[in-house]
Every structure is written in structure tokens, then in C-alpha cells.
Amino acid sequence: MTSQNVNRGRSKKRSGYLKKKTEPYLYQLPTVILMVVLLVVPIYMVIQYSFFDNVIINDNPVFVGFQNFQELLTNESFWVAVKNTLIFVGGSVIAHMIIGITFAMVLNTKYIGPKLQAMFRVIFSLPWMFTAAVIAVLWKMLLNPNGFINFLLVELNLSSTNLEWLASRDLALFSVTMINIWAGYPLFMISILAGLQGIQSQLYESSAIDGANHIKNFFYITLPQLKPILISLILLDFVWTIQQFALIWMTTGGGPIDATEILSTFIYKQGFSEYQYAMASTSAVILLVICTIVAIFYVRHQRGQE
Amino acid sequence: MVGEKKWYIKLITFSLLVVGTIFSGFPVLWMFLNSFKPNSEIFAWPPVWISDNFTLNAYAQILSDPEKIRFFINSYFVAFIVVILTLFVSILASYSFSRFNYPGKKIINTLIISVQAVPPITLLIPYLSLVVALNLYNSYGALILTYLLFTLPYAILMMTGYFNTLSKELDEAVMIDGGSRFRALWTVLVPVAVPGIVSVGMYTFMLAWNEYLFALALTKTTEFRTVPVGINLLMGQHAYEWNQMMAMSILGSIPVLLLFLFFQKYFIAGMTSGSIKS
Numbered sequence: 001m002t003s004q005n006v007n008r009g010r011s012k013k014r015s016g017y018l019k020k021k022t023e024p025y026l027y028q029l030p031t032v033i034l035m036v037v038l039l040v041v042p043i044y045m046v047i048q049y050s051f052f053d054n055v056i057i058n059d060n061p062v063f064v065g066f067q068n069f070q071e072l073l074t075n076e077s078f079w080v081a082v083k084n085t086l087i088f089v090g091g092s093v094i095a096h097m098i099i100g101i102t103f104a105m106v107l108n109t110k111y112i113g114p115k116l117q118a119m120f121r122v123i124f125s126l127p128w129m130f131t132a133a134v135i136a137v138l139w140k141m142l143l144n145p146n147g148f149i150n151f152l153l154v155e156l157n158l159s160s161t162n163l164e165w166l167a168s169r170d171l172a173l174f175s176v177t178m179i180n181i182w183a184g185y186p187l188f189m190i191s192i193l194a195g196l197q198g199i200q201s202q203l204y205e206s207s208a209i210d211g212a213n214h215i216k217n218f219f220y221i222t223l224p225q226l227k228p229i230l231i232s233l234i235l236l237d238f239v240w241t242i243q244q245f246a247l248i249w250m251t252t253g254g255g256p257i258d259a260t261e262i263l264s265t266f267i268y269k270q271g272f273s274e275y276q277y278a279m280a281s282t283s284a285v286i287l288l289v290i291c292t293i294v295a296i297f298y299v300r301h302q303r304g305q306e
Numbered sequence: 307m308v309g310e311k312k313w314y315i316k317l318i319t320f321s322l323l324v325v326g327t328i329f330s331g332f333p334v335l336w337m338f339l340n341s342f343k344p345n346s347e348i349f350a351w352p353p354v355w356i357s358d359n360f361t362l363n364a365y366a367q368i369l370s371d372p373e374k375i376r377f378f379i380n381s382y383f384v385a386f387i388v389v390i391l392t393l394f395v396s397i398l399a400s401y402s403f404s405r406f407n408y409p410g411k412k413i414i415n416t417l418i419i420s421v422q423a424v425p426p427i428t429l430l431i432p433y434l435s436l437v438v439a440l441n442l443y444n445s446y447g448a449l450i451l452t453y454l455l456f457t458l459p460y461a462i463l464m465m466t467g468y469f470n471t472l473s474k475e476l477d478e479a480v481m482i483d484g485g486s487r488f489r490a491l492w493t494v495l496v497p498v499a500v501p502g503i504v505s506v507g508m509y510t511f512m513l514a515w516n517e518y519l520f521a522l523a524l525t526k527t528t529e530f531r532t533v534p535v536g537i538n539l540l541m542g543q544h545a546y547e548w549n550q551m552m553a554m555s556i557l558g559s560i561p562v563l564l565l566f567l568f569f570q571k572y573f574i575a576g577m578t579s580g581s582i583k584s
Contacts, residue, residue, distance in 0.1 A: 287427065
């Protein structure tokens with residue numbers, strides 16, 4: 001055994017140790033690089049933009065502190081967008097939950113067998129399979145003044161005139177919210193269905209012995225058992241709906257005037273049709289802060305369940 | 307007592323099934339029927355269900371227009387590249403999460419999870435600068451890079467969950483025989499993880515296929531635009547050729563529809579385990 005051999009053995013050992021230490025990081029390297037370039041840098045940039053005057057267009061933007069925020073928070077159109085966003089998001093999330101629970105309970109009933117259940121599950125999930133562009137075109141056709149929805153309402157004597165669903169200031173926000181409700185409930189339905197199937201049947205059996213009826217069962221067993229799933233879904237849906245852009249952009253474009261302007265269309269217009277990139281960035285930062293707060297609740301909720 | 311109640315509940319159940327079927331299915335059926343009508347009959351009063359002038363014209367016009375074919379090629383190309391890159395990167399990261407313990411693991415994990423809360427629109431403006439600076443404006447590269455950010459978090463979380471269910475002895479056996487960890491991952495673990503990989507791939511494909519905002523903002527010419535943008539362009543362009551828009555919508559939905567039908571089980575399992583823990 002010469003000293004050379006001992007050395008070689010030791011250095012081999014050391015390189016093995018180093019390799020062992022660095023290996024997990026090497027596997028993470030592509031992800032981390034992508035996350036930093038595509039997420040951390042852009043978020044840093046957008047926050048920075050919100051503190052400068054006209055960025056991107058101006059070669060030497062000037063630091064203006066909170067001036068952009070001040071300007072935005074005193075801008076009436078911004079508050080219209082906030083109000084519309086709240087109605088759009090609130091209406092969508094509540095309706096998604098109600099429709100989701102109802103359809104999930106119907107699919108979960110013992111009156112239909114597994115085959116029928118699978119078939120109806122696919123039919124009820126249909127809206128989920130279409131991209132926003134398709135949903136927008138489809139509903140523009142259905143809600144056209146001469147379209148099928150108006151035909152139905154007039155035939156059933158529910159309306160005397162052909163309504164301008166998407167072009168009237170009074171109806172447009174309601175209409176886009178309805179479209180979004182149609183497009184989004186299957187996530188709730190599918191997740192709640194999974195939740196319902198996880199509830200132990202003994203719970204219902206013992207309540208049947210106590211003579212409880214269906215309504216009591218629903219409020220004292222089903223809903224409490226679903227509560228964790230429902231809270232997760234509501235928080236997730238809130239974050240997803242608040243960023244909905246495509247559907248509104250392609251149906252009304254935020255109009256007529258500002259009747260369906262929500263934060264995302266407001267940001268897009270500020271940036272891409274008015275070239276107010278600083279203002280667009282400032283609104284984006286506000287939206288980001290809202291979503292971050294909701295996300296913190298979401299993560300805490302998920303951790304609490306573990 | 308029981309008989310009477312059952313009758314009542316049954317009636318409600320079956321009425322709701324009918325209502326739900328109409329609610330979810332009718333708009334889709336109407337789209338399908340209208341793709342076979344001449345444009346003049348789309349808004350006929352009373353509505354025409356199946357036209358006497360049944361025609362495949364709308365489909366023929368879409369499929370013979372090189373510009374529209376281009377939208378499909380672009381969508382397929384972008385989606386396939388995104389799927390391949392997402393799978394490669396997420397398999398590496400998930401392996402690291404699943405098989406090692408090391409300082410910083412939690413930070414990386416939190417970073418990945420937090421992406422899901424970032425509204426894409428907030429990143430749009432910096433992306434524009436970034437894409438222009440990288441000379442990627444109006445290119446496939448801009449779209450592929452962007453979509454990676456949104457597909458990776460879900461892919462990694464789901465793959466990690468899948469790898470965790472696979473026994474460590476699988477890859478350790480290869481290493482005892484002198485093989486490297488990297489080889490063990492690709493030759494032993496990946497083939498076993500095919501069901502997980504398939505569902506991640508599907509989800510990734512759907513996301514890339516359906517994306518609209520960045521496809522609209524980061525491309526300028528029809529050379530690089532994808533199906534969703536194409537459908538919307540059609541809306542403005544030809545003074546409302548509704549039958550063509552319906553035909554294009556159906557053609558543009560077929561890939562996702564087929565994926566959903568064939569892999570429903572994986573998709574629902576993935577969707578529910580990815581977003582909700584119960």
C-alpha cells in the first residue's frame with residue numbers, strides 16, 4: 001500500500017462526497033434558472049416599473065416614488081374596474097360553488113349506476129374542455145340579439161324585445177359573469193365529487209338511525225365534511241377568476257364604455273393600447289399584492305390540513 | 307315512509323340531470339350544428355336545427371386556407387416543444403425533491419408553488435421588455451419560454467407526488483450494480499412512472515394549446531400565432547362568418563377533447579390532487 005494509493009483513495013472519496021452534496025442541486029438547476037429568469041426577474045422588473053415614470057418608451061425613466069400609485073388610486077376608471085372585478089369574481093365564485101355542489105350531489109346519487117355516472121360526468125364537464133376563445137365565440141353567437149337565447153325568451157314570453165346581452169351597459173357585466181360561470185363550474189363539480197366519494201358512509205348510516213332527513217344530512221354531515229375542499233376551491237377560484245382576461249377581452253373588450261372593464265383588461269389596455277406602461281405596471285403590482293394575500297391564506301390552509 | 311320520500315328525491319334527481327345536460331351540453335351541440343349550416347341560417351328565426359342545406363363548406367374553407375392551417379401548425383409545434391421541455395425539466399426537479407434532503411429544498415419548493423398565485427397579466431409588461439431584449443418578440447421562443455413558467459409548477463408538484471409513491475429500492479438497485487443515479491432515474495424510474503408522465507404531459511399540452519393572453523401580446527404576425535388567437539382574428543376579419551368560426555372552434559377543440567376523453571381518469575386524479583388535498 002503506497003502513499004500514492006492512499007491519496008488516490010482519499011481524493012476519490014472526497015470527490016464522491018462533493019458529488020453527493022451537489023447532485024440534488026444539479027437536478028434542480030434547470031428549474032431554478034427558469035424560475036429566476038421567468039419569474040423572479042419579471043416580478044422585480046414590474047415592481048421597479050411601478051416606481052418610475054413612463055418606462056419602456058422613455059429611455060431614461062425618472063424615479064417618482066409612489067406617484068403612480070397615487071395617480072392610479074385617484075383614477076375613476078381604476079375604481080370602476082375594481083368594482084366590476086368584485087362583482088365578476090364574487091358572482092362567479094358563489095355560482096361555481098352552488099352549481100358545483102348541486103351537480104356533484106346529483107352525480108353521486110345512488111339512483112344512477114357507475115356507467116351512467118361516468119357518461120353524465122363527461123357531459124357536465126363539457127364547458128371545461130373548451131378554450132376561452134371558443135367559449136367567447138360560442139356565447140357571442142348564443143347571446144346575439146338574433147341568437148338562440150333571445151329566441152327562447154321571446155317564445156316563452158319572458159321578454160318582448162331582443163336583448164343586447166353584450167352590447168348594453170346594463171346587461172353586459174351580468175352576461176360575461178354568466179359566461180364565466182358556465183365556463184368554470186366543472187372544476188368545483190369534479191373536486192367536490194371526489195370529496196363526496198371520500199365521506200364515510202357510516203356517518204350517514206348512523207344519522208339514519210337517528211332519523212335525520214336529507215336536508216339535515218346535507219347541513220350536518222355533507223357540508224362540514226366538504227369544508228376543507230370548499231375553502232381550497234374558493235381561494236383557488238378567486239385567484240383564477242380575478243385574472244380572467246381572455247373571455248372578457250374576446251366578448252366585450254371591457255365595454256360597452258367601461259361596463260365590463262375588470263382589472264386585467266384595464267392593465268392590458270393601459271399597456272397595449274395607451275402605452276402607459278408605468279400605470280399598467282402599477283395596477284399589476286396591486287393585483288399581485290391581492291393575489292399574494294389570498295395565496296398566503298391558501299398555503300396556510302393547505303398546511304393546516306397536513 | 308321510505309317509498310314516498312324516494313319518489314320525491316328521484317324526481318328532483320332526474321330533473322337536475324336533464325337541466326344539467328341542457329346547461330352544459332346545449333351550447334356545445336349548437337356550436338356543432340351551426341358548423342354545418344350555411345352562414346345565412348345561423349340566426350334564422352325560428353332557429354334551424356339541421357339545415358336542408360347541410361354543408362361541409364365551413365370546414366373546407368378552414369382546411370384550405372394556408373393561414374388557418376398555419377395557426378394549427380403553430381399550436382401543435384409550440385405545445386409539443388413545451389410538453390417535451392416541461393417533462394424533462396420537471397422529471398429532474400421532482401427526482402431531486404423525492405430522493406434527496408438538502409438545505410434550500412423548502413425555499414425552492416415554495417418558489418415553485420408561489421407561481422400558481424401570480425396572475426399572468428402582472429408579468430406581461432416585464433415579459434414584453436424581456437422578450438424584446440432577448441430578441442424573441444414575435445417568435446416561437448417567446449411563447450415556449452412563457453408557457454414553461456406556467457406548466458412547470460404543476461408538473462413538478464405532480465411528478466414529485468408520483469415519484470414518492472415509487473419505492474426507493476427501484477433506483478437504488480441500479481446504483482448498487484455500479485450505475486449512476488442519473489442512469490437509474492432514466493432507465494428504471496421513468497419507465498415505471500409512465501402514467502404520471504402521461505397525465506403531466508396532457509395537462510401541459512392543454513395549457514399550451516389553450517393559452518391566449520401571451521400568444522396575443524408577444525406575437526405580431528400570423529406566422530407565429532396560435533389557434534385561440536386565430537379564432538379571435540377570424541371574428542374580426544370576415545365580418546362574422548359564424549359557420550367558419552364554429553368549424554374552426556370545433557377543429558381547435560378536438561385535441562383537448564380527445565385527450566380528456568381518453569385520459570379522463572388521470573386528468574381528474576391529477577387535477578384534484580394537484581390543487582386540493584383532502
